[in-house]
Each structure stands twice: as C-alpha cells, then as structure tokens.
Amino acid sequence: GAVVSQHPSRVICKSGTSVKIECRSLDFQATTMFWYRQFPKQSLMLMATSNEGSKATYEQGVEKDKFLINHASLTLSTLTVTSAHPEDSSFYICSANMLGAGDGYTFGSGTRLTVV
Amino acid sequence: GESVGLHLPTLSVQEGDNSIINCAYSNSASDYFIWYKQESGKGPQFIIDIRSNMDKRQGQRVTVLLNKTVKHLSLQIAATQPGDSAVYFCAEISASGGSYIPTFGRGTSLIVHP
Numbered sequence: 639g640a641v642v643s644q645h646p647s648r649v650i651c652k653s654g655t656s657v658k659i660e661c662r663s664l665d666f667q668a669t670t671m672f673w674y675r676q677f678p679k680q681s682l683m684l685m686a687t688s689n690e691g692s693k694a695t696y697e698q699g700v701e702k703d704k705f706l707i708n709h710a711s712l713t714l715s716t717l718t719v720t721s722a723h724p725e726d727s728s729f730y731i732c733s734a735n736m737l738g739a740g741d742g743y744t745f746g747s748g749t750r751l752t753v754v
Numbered sequence: 755g756e757s758v759g760l761h762l763p764t765l766s767v768q769e770g771d772n773s774i775i776n777c778a779y780s781n782s783a784s785d786y787f788i789w790y791k792q793e794s795g796k797g798p799q800f801i802i803d804i805r806s807n808m809d810k811r812q813g814q815r816v817t818v819l820l821n822k823t824v825k826h827l828s829l830q831i832a833a834t835q836p837g838d839s840a841v842y843f844c845a846e847i848s849a850s851g852g853s854y855i856p857t858f859g860r861g862t863s864l865i866v867h868p
Contacts, residue, residue: 642797644797670853670854672855672856674858679762679863680762680861681762681843681858681859681860681861682798682843682858683858684855684856684857684858687850687851687853687855689853695851695853729795731797731798733856735854742800743788743800743845743847743856744800745790745797745798745799746797747796747797748795748796748797750795
C-alpha cells in the first residue's frame with residue numbers, strides 16, 4: 639500500500655532557529671501534499687496544500703513566510719518553520735494522495751516540534 | 755479548511771460492545787469521505803471510506819453510514835477491542851481550486867475498557 643514517510647518524528651529546537659520537516663511518498667508519486675497542524679486533543683487543521691512545481695496554497699491565517707513549503711519533486715515536500723517560537727510547538731502531519739487519484743490520502747507519522 | 759479545533763468528545767465502551775462514532779460534515783458538495791484512526795503521537799491511519807453515491811459500506815468489523823440529507827457520517831465498530839482505543843476522525847473531501855482537499859471533523863476519543 640501507499641506509504642508516506644515523515645522525518646524527523648521529534649525535534650527540539652531553540653527559539654529563533656529554523657526547522658525543516660520532510661514528507662516523502664515512498665512508493666507512489668504525489669502531485670499534491672497537504673500539511674496539517676494538530677494541537678493536543680484537537681483536530682487536524684489544514685495549513686497548506688502543496689503542489690509539485692508550484693507555490694503552495696496557504697489556508698487563511700497561516701503565515702507563508704513563517705511556514706515555508708517546497709514541493710520540488712513528485713515524492714518530496716518540505717515544511718520549514720522559520721524563526722521558531724514556543725507557540726509554534728505542535729504536532730505537524732503531512733498527507734499525500736496518489737497521482738491522478740481523488741482518493742487514497744495517506745498520512746505521515748507526524749513530527750512533534752518543541753521550541754524552547 | 756472548515757474544520758473546527760474543538761476539544762474532543764469521548765466515548766467509553768466495554769470490550770466486546772459495539773461502538774458508534776458520529777460525525778457531522780460541513781460541505782454539501784463533498785463527494786468522498788474517509789474515517790481515520792489516530793493513536794497517540796502518530797499520524798492518522800485509514801480505516802474505511804465511502805463515496806457520496808453510497809449510503810453504507812462495510813469493512814472488517816467496521817461499517818460506515820452516510821446520510822447526505824443531514825450531512826452526517828457514522829462509524830460502527832463491531833465487537834470493540836482494547837486495541838481500538840484511539841481518536842477517530844472523519845474527513846470530507848471536496849474540490850477547491852483544482853485540488854481535492856481533506857478537511858477533518860472534530861474527532862472522537864474512543865476508550866475501550868477491558
């Protein structure tokens with residue numbers, strides 16, 4: 639089945655530094671990947687839709703200069719949290735769906751970001 | 755997205771009972787729905803899906819019911835087991851700007867007591 643690998647699973651960084659999170663589709667090509675943020679005991683909030691070879695589409699209220707998304711290939715999207723602050727601490731999850739399919743959304747295992 | 759970040763409701767059941775988890779979706783134009791299971795500290799796992807041209811779909815120990823009239827989904831788990839304890843989310847898939855975007859419901863925490 640489709641597998642999405644997300645790395646790292648956990649990261650602790652100092653306030654003011656930047657952190658990059660990778661999302662890879664291992665056995666399929668993904669034209670579209672999605673980035674979500676999840677606070678404890680809450681639902682997944684869509685941050686942005688990432689399309690291969692074009693700029694990401696950000697949801698209202700999500701700062702595109704703070705959360706940089708790059709989708710340079712059909713198997714890799716990255717989310718960079720720039721100048722991280724403690725309020726950016728959260729669980730970040732990516733999702734991808736197979737090329738040409740309107741279904742089959744597979745999720746990565748998530749990244750727990752803690753900013754100290 | 756239209757998901758709302760509310761705190762999770764909880765459903766507690768005894769092992770062996772049947773569980774019913776409900777979800778209200780927001781977009782009447784959504785034509786595809788997925789139930790996911792999320793264990794603590796992990797990403798969501800696909801359980802079962804259903805398209806809008808169906809009102810019921812069965813999998814192994816799980817059944818999804820779709821009522822488009824009232825925009826309601828339910829997930830039924832038969833003979834619930836302790837390993838079913840997790841948070842369950844429904845996601846509705848709707849077209850937006852050329853992409854099909856999954857939007858998540860609020861989720862339900864299922865606790866199964868041995």
